[in-house]
Amino acid sequence: MEIPKEKLLELYQKLVTCRKVDDKLYELNTTGVFSGWLHLGAGQEAMPVAVGSILHKDDYLKPGRGEHCAVAKGIPLKSIFASMMMKKLETEKPESAIYAPEYGLLGISGSLGEDIPIYVGAALSSKQLGTDRATVCFFGDGTANRGPVHEAMNLAAVWKLPIVFICENNQYAISMHVSGAFAVADIADRAAGYGMPGIVVDGNDVVACYEVAYNAINIAREGGGPSFIEAKTYRLRGHWEGDPEYYRPKEEIEEWKKKEPLKRYTEELLELGILTAEDVERCDAEITAEIEEAVKYAESLPSPSLEELTETLRL
């Protein structure tokens, strides 16, 4: 497929933003600016960026690892940083890196895979209410083995709902390598068992991700039912910040650093002449400034009071 130049540049700009937000969160977490547990997603930006560049603002999106989906879907950076710091937003409407109804993010589950049925429910609403809102659900290889994922995918297929399931196979569920968790080489093989298309894609190739996601989202939106995409990728950091990573060799990480999506795409665009070295520098500076501004704003906000934490409880 022919991807217009401005779309190619949007993909680049979003890749850079995702990586820089990830880096910034690492910095803020290690310097104690915020104290929550943190799962970063460097190396896995390509598919979220592709999907975020395809979906409409009000399409539903279940985020995967890191904050890439929130960034790529266009949730303001100030809201993302404020929510990571558990600050009180000045807006009336809730808007965070994981729950922002205006952007189609409906929340995520700490227990893996339990949120997949929730997003299938959003897809059910789209069908029942006759809207054209598509749903995309991200989850990892570890989550793919959870029961609710199976139930949700089957039900979505039976009801022919407008949804795309995207498994980001980063090859490790904390320490468990996919070879110990799956008896098949491709998780996408499971799609056949649900009666939906199963596609394997290089999850570090943003253009390839864009193409397969574009087709699957179109099929969903046009009433053709769900698809299952497996994006093969790799997380460049530990499962959490502080993970000693005894379970994987340093050489393996170094190998994958060479294949990481931002570096790869930047080189491609430079080679094609779509970007110049100056463009790269300028984009870098602009996004850095934008992030600094968002962080400064988030830091200036107050924390919610205990009363505000419990105000939605009506029982």
Next chain:
Amino acid sequence: MTTTEKTELTYRWAINHAIAEEMRRDPTVIFYGEDVGKHGGNFGVSRALLDEFGEQRVLDTPISEQAIIGTALGAALTGLRPVVEIMFAGFLCTCFDGIFMKLGTWQQRYHCASLPVVVRAPMGAAGGAGAEHSFSPEALLIHSPGLKVAVPSTPYDAKGLLKTAIRGDDPVIYLEHILLYTRKGTVPSEEYLVPFGQADIKREGKDATIVTYSAMVFKALAAAEQLSQEGIEAEVVDLRTLVPLDEEAILNSVKKTGKLVIVHEAMERGGVAGEITAIVADKAFDYLDAPIKRVAALNVPLPHSAKLEAMCIPQEKNIVEAVKSLL
């Protein structure tokens, strides 16, 4: 003055009518679960709903409780008002993360004002169905910070509470006792609602208070009748909803009688009775003339035998004995 038209309805049909009326009233109400459409529900509760509302709004699902609960939450966040059935309340344990950690916390976690989900589930010992099929899960549910829990006993309460639940903006677990489905009661012909958090004094009395709910209301009433023949007047307080709990009704009755027996079919340890005991000990200690008594099931999985099951759950005579032990 107008006379109120009343009809005799079974508990089952009262529930059915509540769903049908709310589906007629609000096109965003949908109803789904296992065997609820063509089959009309495992206990016949949803008979005729598919015929009236069609496959668009009455959906049969595969055996996938986690998907049923999760999709209900997602649909409720995006414009629908799902009413779903889990075939047996014991099966709530198969989707407990969805029930407890999701339905019960989503509003608070994400500050979403509205999460209109009603989960209906038949519960209780019904003649030797075994551990899962007979389980009464309410103690697990009231521990949640965000779930409302309804436990109706009469057709009147069943219909009015369910309509309130469907119109409300909070997730509700609505527990129907299997043995009550065929029990008849009078229900007004015109529309009415029963509010949550308001207990109903099913029998007045001055000598002792029996706090109970669901099917045990009728054993408590039978026990009270028996006690009355011996000159002891027990007051029977039917809670109707466990969350919100009508503390005031409990405390007022205890202040009047000075004696409290709490009866439930669920197991005793960690049960609802323990929670009520703590509330009364805290807020009406000076009014108590005797210790608080719990009459509840043995701490066992209910056996797959009607005869053994009956030995494990409270019977009328246990309630009579408990009341007498306080006098």
